[in-house]
Amino acid sequence: MTQNHLRFFDTTLRDGEQSPGCSMTQPEKLAMAHALEDLGVDILEAGFAISSEGDFSAIRSIASEIRLPIITSLARARREDIERAAEALEPAHKARIHLFLASSDIHLEYKLKISREQALAQTAEAVAHARSYVDDVEFSPEDATRTSHDFLCQMVAVAIEAGATTINLPDTVGYSVPAEYAAMFRVVRERVPGADKVILSTHCHNDLGLAVANTLAAVEAGARQVECSINGIGERAGNAALEEIAAALRVRADQFPVEHNLNLERIYATSQQLTRTISFGPAPNKAIVGANAFAHEAGIHQHGVLSNPLTYEIMTPASVGVPANRMVLGKHSGRHALRSRLVELGYTLQPSDLDVAYRAFTELADRKKSIYDQDLINLVAHHQRHE
Numbered sequence: 281m282t283q284n285h286l287r288f289f290d291t292t293l294r295d296g297e298q299s300p301g302c303s304m305t306q307p308e309k310l311a312m313a314h315a316l317e318d319l320g321v322d323i324l325e326a327g328f329a330i331s332s333e334g335d336f337s338a339i340r341s342i343a344s345e346i347r348l349p350i351i352t353s354l355a356r357a358r359r360e361d362i363e364r365a366a367e368a369l370e371p372a373h374k375a376r377i378h379l380f381l382a383s384s385d386i387h388l389e390y391k392l393k394i395s396r397e398q399a400l401a402q403t404a405e406a407v408a409h410a411r412s413y414v415d416d417v418e419f420s421p422e423d424a425t426r427t428s429h430d431f432l433c434q435m436v437a438v439a440i441e442a443g444a445t446t447i448n449l450p451d452t453v454g455y456s457v458p459a460e461y462a463a464m465f466r467v468v469r470e471r472v473p474g475a476d477k478v479i480l481s482t483h484c485h486n487d488l489g490l491a492v493a494n495t496l497a498a499v500e501a502g503a504r505q506v507e508c509s510i511n512g513i514g515e516r517a518g519n520a521a522l523e524e525i526a527a528a529l530r531v532r533a534d535q536f537p538v539e540h541n542l543n544l545e546r547i548y549a550t551s552q553q554l555t556r557t558i559s560f561g562p563a564p565n566k567a568i569v570g571a572n573a574f575a576h577e578a579g580i581h582q583h584g585v586l587s588n589p590l591t592y593e594i595m596t597p598a599s600v601g602v603p604a605n606r607m608v609l610g611k612h613s614g615r616h617a618l619r620s621r622l623v624e625l626g627y628t629l630q631p632s633d634l635d636v637a638y639r640a641f642t643e644l645a646d647r648k649k650s651i652y653d654q655d656l657i658n659l660v661a662h663h664q665r666h667e
């Protein structure tokens with residue numbers, strides 16, 4: 281694996297599943313895990329073993345069946361969590377325990393009610409305990425972005441010293457901005473002994489709509505694992521969306537000289553499978569996988585796309601597995617789009633007939649928000665009857 285290999289860590293089945301409207305049954309989680317394996321994710325976070333019997337058995341069944349990705353379970357930095365995670369992961373071909381412990385003062389004081397010294401001791405003990413079960417241990421200082429750099433570096437150093445192999449620096453509350461998030465990675469790389477021997481990872485929440493931008497900024501600053509979810513599902517406003525990160529890396533490869541294992545053509549099918557499984561789908565204007573992501577209504581845009589899709593599309597729909605671009609006919613559409621749709625429906629009109637049809641179409645579009653194929657068929661039939 282080269283230094284420029286970027287690992288995709290998918291948390292759809294953990295951070296995603298724990299958010300409202302996203303609960304999945306064990307068979308649904310297993311089916312999603314197969315889809316994520318086909319998509320090519322490197323690490324699949326299957327759940328939080330100690331949180332429930334259901335999550336424990338879902339992780340176990342995923343660990344038994346899914347062979348290619350590393351399977352991981354989340355665990356607090358506590359013995360009982362680590363032991364439960366290790367038990368759930370027993371059947372895994374490749375297993376990782378993902379530990380987290382808060383690092384910010386606000387979390388230490390009000391949530392955990394422990395001192396910084398206690399947090400450091402707990403980190404060392406938990407990482408060493410997890411390493412007694414698996415060679416692959418990830419450590420996340422929770423709320424890293426609201427932690428002083430000095431203390432963050434101390435905690436990361438303790439985790440590495442105790443045997444952590446991946447250090448994830450989460451923007452737990454979606455508070456950071458790209459330049460600041462990138463700077464935190466540079467500080468850790470420069471100041472922490474051994475940071476060059478571990479993989480640094482991003483984990484961004486979308487409270488300010490910056491999760492993907494922050495993730496990409498950290499990749500530029502040397503992160504080589506990105507934690508993300510399909511359709512961006514996750515706590516509150518969600519996690520960084522896998523499909524957006526992957527598409528940005530492809531379209532702007534000039535900015536990100538990294539390679540990865542994802543098969544981008546599987547993105548749309550995976551997104552659709554998740555939509556069928558949980559209780560909501562992506563917003564229509566959601567990048568890459570939303571219903572309008574490759575739809576064009578404005579006449580100037582439609583004309584351009586019909587002549588050459590690159591005029592208004594920065595990637596082909598097929599490159600992310602979307603069946604085709606969609607010309608939406610409405611009051612903003614031009615005659616090129618109308619002619620093209622009529623041809624698809626089997627009508628090739630003479631220029632003068634097209635003029636008449638186009639006038640009738642714009643009148644209709646002013647009255648009616650959506651124009652369906654049947655409206656166009658009626659319109660042409662009406663015109664032919666009155667010729």
Ligand code: KIV
Pocket residue numbers: 295354380420422423448450451452453483485
């Ligand atoms: O957002 C977060 O901090 C998390 C950790 C458990 C990694 O999800």
Ligand code: ZN
Pocket residue numbers: 295450452483485515
């Ligand atoms: Zn999270």
